[in-house]
Amino acid sequence: MTYTIKEVAEKTGLSIYTLRFYDKQGLLPFVSRNSSGYRAFTTGDLQLLKTICCLKDTGMKISDIRQYITYVMQGPSSIPERRTLLQAHQQAILAKQAAIQKNLQEIEFKLNIYTSPEAETLVNQELAVAQAEKIANDLPNPFQAKNA
Amino acid sequence: MTYTIKEVAEKTGLSIYTLRFYDKQGLLPFVSRNSSGYRAFTTGDLQLLKTICCLKDTGMKISDIRQYITYVMQGPSSIPERRTLLQAHQQAILAKQAAIQKNLQEIEFKLNIYTSPEAETLVNQELAVAQAEKIANDLPNPFQAKNA
């Protein structure tokens, strides 16, 4: 039993275009062709494709995924290289997660302001300070004029 | 006291090109120009720019950041819209964080295999299964021939 490209697209959520694009980019050297030249995905292929999606969804570039897949195609001799590559990626993900966490807190802080009962007062204060700063520096006021 | 574009680039880590690009994209309507037509960034502008970076670094698209900034320029009347926009973004970030967390676990699982003393055995087993599957389906074996 093998799967057609259409079936794999449905299973993975990737488009047929994307699957063919990945193949062109050298991400799918493990997918064999049948006698008609059609791609025939085995369940093992699906497993590897899942790994590719995992790397892609965590922000790995196609060129690096290709490197990883190349290692896999080389067999067990490339285990140290695979480990190095994945560890580097793991560190990159952790760093990004931490950065996002910090930014998330900033956003929560903003949301707290916007949700508070004094939201309007606080926002007006900020605006007044910003406008005063423009004037103090002899600059045009870019904020919307408030017509009474 | 205002800052030149170069100083802001140094402070934010964005390139001068990127700052001008953001301005072109309508992300910096709050930055005024001095009498020579040069951008003059106030400290309030830096604060807003920091918010822009926060949104960008958490994956918000430029068009959505522009929408947010447009709301800010409108003053306190747009507080409900700002809140809606930021809440949606917050949810998007949380969902992405959760997805990354799952993928991270997959990567850790792979790394455990590659780090274990039986790594070679396990990888060889996987490879053997994959190759058997190709043969069982009358497909060419795409894996590297192992020369003894």
Next chain:
DNA sequence: CTAAACCCTAGACCATACTCTAGGGCAACC
């Protein structure tokens, strides 16, 4: 007053990751 070091705009160019079109072959049913 001039050279170095800035600033500006418009618009071309680039990288990444798709997405689609054109042109053509294979498979399965009526």
Next chain:
DNA sequence: GGTTGCCCTAGAGTATGGTCTAGGGTTTAG
């Protein structure tokens, strides 16, 4: 045996987010 639906490749096109160049003005120190 023809129509429908799926498969293929090559290559053009798109979206996003920058990055850089050309041509030209400003500011500052010698």
